[in-house]
Amino acid sequence: MPYTAEHKARTRERIVMAARELFNRHGFESVSIDQIMARAKLTRGGFYNHFPSKAALYAEAVQSFTDQNPFALRLARWKRPLPEPRKLARMLVESYLSDEVLDDADLHCPLYALPSDVVRAGPEPQAAYTAVLRSMSAILRNALPDDVPDAEARVHLIVTLCVGSMIIARTTHDPALGRSIRNVARKQALALLAT
Template identity: 85%
Template sequence: MPYTAEHKARTRERIVMAARELFNRHGFETVSIDQIMARAKLTRGGFYNHFPSKAALYVEAVQSYTDCNPFALRLARAKRPLPGANKLARMLIERYLSDEVLDDPDEHCPLYALPSDVTRAGPEPRRAYTAVIHSMAAVLRNALPEGAPDADARVQLIVTLCVGSMVLARTTHDPALSRSVRATARKQALALLAS
């Protein structure tokens, strides 16, 4: 008896979630299809029923981050500018730069977890990566008043502060530097959001 469309969709989602975790922890090159399928508690043979290649899965794994951002999802569902958008953006910045997220590789955003991999992976992963940038920027842009001066530049600077500080925090062996870089980025990002 063939599987239902719902079952296939759930299975595909399990594969994508398993791939996200493994790619975040180990990168694209070192993770095998066998490892991904084992993590999803599936057999390798089923992989090709869902994806033509590991590269196609990689694209979908990166794209999935645009669908899992709770702040972006709330803004996308809103019919008009969302009251409290500034509060959501502040929460995004606080959460993004938190110790909890830094300490949990499964929570790492591909913007700081995968940039080198994405650069080498080709145009499709780069397009997916760009969509994640736009998703984060949309949350922040929505938090600024309509017609705010230099809004786009401020949003780009906030994204750069958040992502860049997490790259440094994730790669340094100095815990004090990690905290300091993120605290400085947090302060500046929140100031840009408020100005």
């Protein structure tokens, strides 16, 4: 008996989530299809029923961060109307730069966890990476009034502060230095949101 569309969708989602965790921890080149399928508790033979290539899976794993990140998951559980755009953007910055996110490699955003890998993986992952960047930028841009003349520059600077400080915090051997850099980035990003 053939599997239902719902079963296929759930299986595909398991593969994507397993891949995302492994790619975040080990990088694109170091993770095999066999490892991904084992992590998803599936056999390798089923991989090509869902994806034409590892690069296509990588692109989907990167793209999945748009709605499977700590901030988006928090909003999905939100029981009230969503906060106004400026508060939403502040929440994004706070969540992005939090200790919780830094300490959990499975929650790492591909913008700071995977940039070198994405460059080497090809156009599909690069397009997915760009979509994640645009999604984050859109939340920040919505927080700034239309009459702010340097709104786009502010958004780019906030993204750079968030992503750059997380790269440094993730890679430095000195936790105090990483914390200090994230605190400065948070302060400056929030100041840029205040007009």
